[in-house]
Amino acid sequence: MNLFELTSVLAVSGLAIGFLGSLTGLGGGFIVVPLLVLGFGVDIRYAIGASLVTVIATSSGAAAAYVRDGYANIRIAMFLEIGTTAGALLGTSLALALPKQVIGGLFGIVLLHASWMNVRRKSESKASEGGSAVAAYFGMDGAYPSAAGLVSYQAHRVPVCFGLMTVAGVLSGLLGIGSGIVKVLALDQVMGLPFKVSTATSNFMIGVTAAAGAGVYLSRGYIDPGLAMPVVPGVLAGAFLGARLLPRVETRRLRVLFAAVIACAAGEMIYNGVAGKF
Amino acid sequence: MTAIGYRKAGMERALGRLLRAGVLAALALVLPGACLYLAGHGWERPDYHTFRGEPAELRRIASVLRQAMSLHGQGLIQLGVLLLIATPVARVASSAYAFARQGDRLYVAITLAVLGVLAYSLLGSR
Numbered sequence: 001m002n003l004f005e006l007t008s009v010l011a012v013s014g015l016a017i018g019f020l021g022s023l024t025g026l027g028g029g030f031i032v033v034p035l036l037v038l039g040f041g042v043d044i045r046y047a048i049g050a051s052l053v054t055v056i057a058t059s060s061g062a063a064a065a066y067v068r069d070g071y072a073n074i075r076i077a078m079f080l081e082i083g084t085t086a087g088a089l090l091g092t093s094l095a096l097a098l099p100k101q102v103i104g105g106l107f108g109i110v111l112l113h114a115s116w117m118n119v120r121r122k123s124e125s126k127a128s129e130g131g132s133a134v135a136a137y138f139g140m141d142g143a144y145p146s147a148a149g150l151v152s153y154q155a156h157r158v159p160v161c162f163g164l165m166t167v168a169g170v171l172s173g174l175l176g177i178g179s180g181i182v183k184v185l186a187l188d189q190v191m192g193l194p195f196k197v198s199t200a201t202s203n204f205m206i207g208v209t210a211a212a213g214a215g216v217y218l219s220r221g222y223i224d225p226g227l228a229m230p231v232v233p234g235v236l237a238g239a240f241l242g243a244r245l246l247p248r249v250e251t252r253r254l255r256v257l258f259a260a261v262i263a264c265a266a267g268e269m270i271y272n273g274v275a276g277k278f
Numbered sequence: 279m280t281a282i283g284y285r286k287a288g289m290e291r292a293l294g295r296l297l298r299a300g301v302l303a304a305l306a307l308v309l310p311g312a313c314l315y316l317a318g319h320g321w322e323r324p325d326y327h328t329f330r331g332e333p334a335e336l337r338r339i340a341s342v343l344r345q346a347m348s349l350h351g352q353g354l355i356q357l358g359v360l361l362l363i364a365t366p367v368a369r370v371a372s373s374a375y376a377f378a379r380q381g382d383r384l385y386v387a388i389t390l391a392v393l394g395v396l397a398y399s400l401l402g403s404r
Contacts, residue, residue: 004320007312036326043329053359057304060297060365068294078373078388085395092399138384207366208392214363215400219338221331225355226324229312232358236301 006040007230014234017054021235022062022242023249025199026180027055027206028235029172030111036227037104044104049222052210054235055180059207061239062200069145071200071246073193076140076155080165081208084183087169088212094174103174105273110171110179111266115259117185134158144197145247156192164190172206173213180206196246289376296372300365304358307346311354318351367396 001009013035021028029051036047066072135141135155143152155161168182180202187198217223335341336356345353374389 001323002321003324004316006324007316007320040326042326045329045331046326053362056362056366057301060301060362060369063369064294064297064301067290067297070290074290074293074373075385078370078385078392081370081392082388082395085392085399089395089399139382208370208396211363211366212396212399218360218363221333221337223336223356223359224326224332225311225315225336225352225359226319227326228359229308229315229355232308232355232362233305233312236305 001040003226007226010227010230011234014054014231015238015241018058018061018235018238018240019242019245020238021054021058021180022203022239023199023246024180024255025184025202025206027203027210028058029055029179029210030181032231033107034111042227045220045222046224046227049217049224050227050231052214052217053223053228054231055210056207056214057232057235058239059203059205059210061236062243063204063207065240065243066200066204066246069247070142070150071144071196072204073140073142073197073201074204075138075142076187076191076193077201077205079138079140079158080162080183081205083162083165084169084172084205084209085212087166087171088173088209089169091170091173092213092216094170098174102273105270106174108266108270108273110181112263112270115263115266117181132156132158142197144194151194153194153197154192157190161186161190169209169212172209179209200246289373289380292376293369293372296369297365300361300368304362304365307354307358307361311346311351311356311358313351314349315351315355367393367400370396 017028017031017035020026020031032051032054033044033047036042036050037044042050063072067074132155135158138158140155140158141153143150145151164182164186168179168186171179171182183202183205184198187193187201188195191198193201214223331337335345336352339360342353342356342360346357347353370389370393374386374393377385377389
């Protein structure tokens with residue numbers, strides 16, 4: 001496959017990845033790495049560099065609309081970003097010390113677990129049974145638009161969520177992904193935010209988490225312009241589309257589809273990690 | 279809506295505009311860079327199977343800037359990628375300013391803490 005063909009295929013894939021990533025708040029790094037490594041035989045370090053670019057493009061591309069429309073909660077995001085950026089810093093230094101097989105295997109396990117959690121997830125949003133004092137102190141409660149007008153919500157269990165975000169940061173620094181799945185789960189299941197607020201806020205945060213690791217990957221030569229060139233415009237266009245669709249979309253079907261996709265990818269990544277095929 | 283409510287809505291619009299400007303600027307560099315790069319190398323077979331790492335001139339901000347100024351395709355793309363990476367950082371920095379204008383000292387401190395970690399990881403990484 002020559003560069004022209006590779007660019008075309010990756011631009012179209014990027015469109016789909018940006019679309020899915022922005023809708024689900026997952027960022028799309030989870031798809032880019034398996035796609036490049038398994039689909040195109042790209043070394044996992046180049047794939048991680050491209051994934052970093054994908055995550056930042058998805059986040060920034062969709063966040064403009066999410067912030068404007070009132071889905072992303074800026075205060076919750078800023079507060080939790082302390083945990084994610086510090087975690088990412090730690091994870092990045094671990095990534096450079098670990099062999100590729102371990103990174104690949106770990107990635108597969110994370111994917112598989114995330115997929116399982118995704119299918120298991122039940123309710124869209126919990127009824128808020130009284131806010132927490134911590135959330136009130138940090139001014140985290142908010143309101144988001146729905147078909148029935150503005151719906152107010154409250155944040156719960158802030159310290160637990162902060163701890164999980166630090167773990168999410170370590171994972172993203174380690175694996176070059178925004179680890180949006182951990183973020184969405186923590187916001188949705190632990191903080192009890194409405195699902196669309198969870199995905200939009202996760203989407204808003206993952207760009208900053210990824211940016212925290214970008215310096216190391218750039219200086220180590222992981223970020224290749226040949227791979228970034230189709231990924232940036234493709235993913236941005238997809239993220240713009242996804243952000244426009246979020247207010248109308250039924251997310252449950254998307255969640256199941258996505259769970260299936262990452263479960264397949266997880267199996268292959270674990271196999272390759274164990275077989276040392278990277 | 280209260281006065282603070284108006285200012286918050288203004289902050290959200292301003293952050294939205296900043297993010298959009300960042301990604302559009304990145305796009306404005308990547309697209310022409312891609313055209314130049316493809317025109318020169320489109321029919322070559324790229325080898326990403328073995329990791330060599332990028333050449334030194336595509337790993338440092340100053341040299342990427344030089345490459346882009348000389349209208350080198352890869353340099354333009356890489357500069358666009360750098361702008362893209364800078365966009366969330368700029369978003370955090372401008373949030374600090376917006377919280378300060380709201381008189382929200384707690385969130386100014388939180389935002390500056392995030393900015394500090396980001397600066398440390400971006401500038402201190404070798």
